[in-house]
Structures are given as C-alpha cells and as structure tokens.
Amino acid sequence: MKRNPGPVVLPILGRKLNPEEPGIPIDVSRANMFDTTYVHPRLRNSMILWEYYTYYIKLLLWFCSGATAGMDQWIGKMSAERHHPSKIFFNKSMKVCPDISKPYRPATPGPQLWHYALRSALIQTPISDVGPSNKQGAVRFIDNGRLEYHRIxxxxxxxxxxxxxxxxQQKFTFLESLDGQAFETRPITEITNVRSIWNRAEPTMGFIGFVRPSLGAIPPLAALQAQLWVLHPLAPRRIPQPLRPEDDPHYRLLSNLDARVTYGLDHESYAYQLALDMGSAPGLWDICNITYHANTTKAWRLRIVWAFGAHFTTKFRLVSPWYWDKAAARPLFFGKIPARVLKSSED
Known part of the structure; x- marks a missing residue:
C-alpha cells in the first residue's frame, strides 16, 4: 500500500521524520462518517462535499509543501477547469516531483521566498534528494540500500x-451486441449500466474490475462487485432494495463525453453504495450490538474503525449476506483486533 512521508512539525527546531512512522497509507486516509456513511441524499447528490474536498486538499498541500497543484509540485499545473477532485485521478507518488520542481521553488528574495521559508520552518513534508545530477540529463541514482543500486x-x-x-481503450469486439449496437462502439459505462458491473439486458455477464477510482485500489472494488453480481441472480431476495439508477451519479467522476476514461469513480462512495445494495453495510445499531456482546474492554476500537476507518472490504463482512466470522481478526485501524471484539453473538 502506497505511503508518503507525513509532515514534520517545527523542523526549525531540528525535528526530523521518525523512520518508525512511515506515514498513513494514502488509500485509507479518509474518514467516512457523514462523508459516505449516514449522508442525506440531498447532500450526497450535491457538489457540496466535492467543493469541501477542493479547499481541504489544496489547503493541506499548501501547509505541507507550499504548493497547491500537488505535493511539492511547483510546475505543470492543470487548468482551473480540470483541477477539481470530482474530475481528476490522483497521483499517489511524489518521487518525481523533487526532480521537476527544484528549479521552480521560491529562490529569489521577495515575499514568495519569505512566505515559503516561514511556512517550511513551522511545518514541512520531507523532500527527497533529486535524481538528475547535471544539465545534460545524466541520471544520478541514489543509494537506496538495495541490489539494483550497486549494479548501476x-x-x-x-x-x-x-x-x-x-x-x-477497452473494446470488446469478440462479444455480440445485446440491443443491435456493437460493443466496440460503446463506452464501458454504457455497457455496464447497472452499478458498472452488468448490462440490464444480460445480467448473467459481469464485467469485474472495469472501474478506475480517483484514489484507492481496483481489487477491493472488484471483490465487492463480484459479491453483488453473484448475489443478484442466486439470492435476489437478499438484496434489500432495487438497484436504482439514480443512486449512480454520486460516486461517478465528472468526465467529459469525449474523455478517454469515462469510468472513473470515487472509491469510498462506490464501495459504500455496493455494500448498501447488498445489505452488507453495518449501521450504528449493528456496531453497538457487536460491541455490547463483546467480552473485552477494547470494544471501543470497533466504533472508531467503523466511523473513521476507510471502507475496507472486511468492514462489509461483519453482517449478512457475506458474513465472515474471521473478518474481525483482520488488521484494520489499531492493528489486529481480537475476533471476539467484532464477532456478534448472532449470525
């Protein structure tokens, strides 16, 4: 899981990054209470949350590195029309930014340099050493302690x-048309018109993993997709409510009609929607019931994991229909929580 180093507070006092604290994994650094969990439909379907993340992300980037286009990214900005979390895919690695940004960081005496120096004295994300060693483009490799460095x-x-x-581009020229229009001429979002998994005309054919989260990973979403796809034909009575198309827009990214990637989505919103479709999303009373029957003093940890943890697939295995008694033993937020903490006394 990708990690970037966290910021160092008061580096002017000589404080440095603790090597024992590698940083919070980027994909799981988002709390979900009142963000995807227990969100009113009007708020969910509006742009309010997207606008909140716009200011939150830019402010966080500025505090940690002084730039707002990306972590330590001082050049190569997107246009103002595209630079919005509802339209972009985040680059989780910042390894290349020091090489690109070094000539563009504030260096000329003036207000910009003064602001950069003052901010970086209070809080600053460590910036790795740059790679290129000269203007001719020769690459200098940094000793990372691994074998490839000694070879090169x-x-x-x-x-x-x-x-x-x-x-x-995704094209399915080997598949027959479902409604007279060839598959290869249609975007994947049109082919998979039910939760980006199957076509209403042919629900027995599932497209698993053909989504791209803006921040997150495809495999966990593919696991949830497979669960819903299998559940739909084999146990439709376990699906608590119809799979309504009006529940789709809130998790989709806003892409142009002529964009190459039209199947982008928000990882956490999509995962939670699939869990709601299957009745696998534990509610507040489910968590209270589990912690009430838990024979341990550490049951409070589950409440924090449920409210502030990311949407791991194991979170949606605590209740039916995909209940798994070993899901509680998986490492979540505070390390490995004992199974008896999460396991309910009822199946």
Missing amino acids: KNEVVRPDMIVYCTGY
Whole structure:
C-alpha cells in the first residue's frame, strides 16, 4: 500500500521524520462518517462535499509543501477547469516531483521566498534528494540500500528518448451486441449500466474490475462487485432494495463525453453504495450490538474503525449476506483486533 512521508512539525527546531512512522497509507486516509456513511441524499447528490474536498486538499498541500497543484509540485499545473477532485485521478507518488520542481521553488528574495521559508520552518513534508545530477540529463541514482543500486551506481545513464504511455481503450469486439449496437462502439459505462458491473439486458455477464477510482485500489472494488453480481441472480431476495439508477451519479467522476476514461469513480462512495445494495453495510445499531456482546474492554476500537476507518472490504463482512466470522481478526485501524471484539453473538 502506497505511503508518503507525513509532515514534520517545527523542523526549525531540528525535528526530523521518525523512520518508525512511515506515514498513513494514502488509500485509507479518509474518514467516512457523514462523508459516505449516514449522508442525506440531498447532500450526497450535491457538489457540496466535492467543493469541501477542493479547499481541504489544496489547503493541506499548501501547509505541507507550499504548493497547491500537488505535493511539492511547483510546475505543470492543470487548468482551473480540470483541477477539481470530482474530475481528476490522483497521483499517489511524489518521487518525481523533487526532480521537476527544484528549479521552480521560491529562490529569489521577495515575499514568495519569505512566505515559503516561514511556512517550511513551522511545518514541512520531507523532500527527497533529486535524481538528475547535471544539465545534460545524466541520471544520478541514489543509494537506496538495495541490489539494483550497486549494479548501476557506476553507469552513466542519459536517455535520448522518453515514451509517454498514454493509456488504453477497452473494446470488446469478440462479444455480440445485446440491443443491435456493437460493443466496440460503446463506452464501458454504457455497457455496464447497472452499478458498472452488468448490462440490464444480460445480467448473467459481469464485467469485474472495469472501474478506475480517483484514489484507492481496483481489487477491493472488484471483490465487492463480484459479491453483488453473484448475489443478484442466486439470492435476489437478499438484496434489500432495487438497484436504482439514480443512486449512480454520486460516486461517478465528472468526465467529459469525449474523455478517454469515462469510468472513473470515487472509491469510498462506490464501495459504500455496493455494500448498501447488498445489505452488507453495518449501521450504528449493528456496531453497538457487536460491541455490547463483546467480552473485552477494547470494544471501543470497533466504533472508531467503523466511523473513521476507510471502507475496507472486511468492514462489509461483519453482517449478512457475506458474513465472515474471521473478518474481525483482520488488521484494520489499531492493528489486529481480537475476533471476539467484532464477532456478534448472532449470525
């Protein structure tokens, strides 16, 4: 799981990053209470939460690095129309930014340099050493303690061509049309018109993993997709309510019609929607019931995990229909919580 170092508070006093604290994993650094859990439909379907994250993210980036386009990203900004969390896919790695940003960080005496120096004296995310060692483009490799460094440390690497991998398109030319229109001419969002998993005309054919979260991972979402797809034909009575199309827009990213990727979505909102569809999302009373019957003094941890933890797939295995008695033993937020803390006395 990708981690970036957290900021150092008061580095002017000589404080440094604690190597024993690698930082919070980026994919699970989001609390969900009143964000995706227990959110009124009007708030969920509006742009209020998106606008909140716009200011929250930019403010956080500025406090930690002084830049708002990205962590220590001083050049290569998106246009104002695109730079919005409802429209972009986040780059979770900041390894390349020091190389790109070094010539563009404030260096000329003036208000900008003064503000940068004052802020970085109070709080600053550690910036790794840059790679290129000269203006001719020769790459200097940093000793990372691994074998590949010792193999390449004495070589001069000067690339003369850079190939940009611009992505791919999903086409299913080998599939027959469901309604007279060929599959290869249709975006994946149109083919999978039920929770981005199957087509209403052919629910027995599922497309698992054909989504792209803006921040998060595809495999956990694919697991939830598979659960709902299997549940729909085999045990439809376990689905508590119809899978309404009006519940789709709140988790989709806002992409242009001519965009290459039209299947982007918000990881946490989508995961929670699938859990609601299956009746697998534990509510407040479910958590209270589990903690009440738990024979331990650490049951309070579950309440914090449920309210402030990310939407791990194991969170949606605590109640039916995909109840798993070993889900409670998985490491969540405070390390490995004893199974008896999370396991209810009732199946």
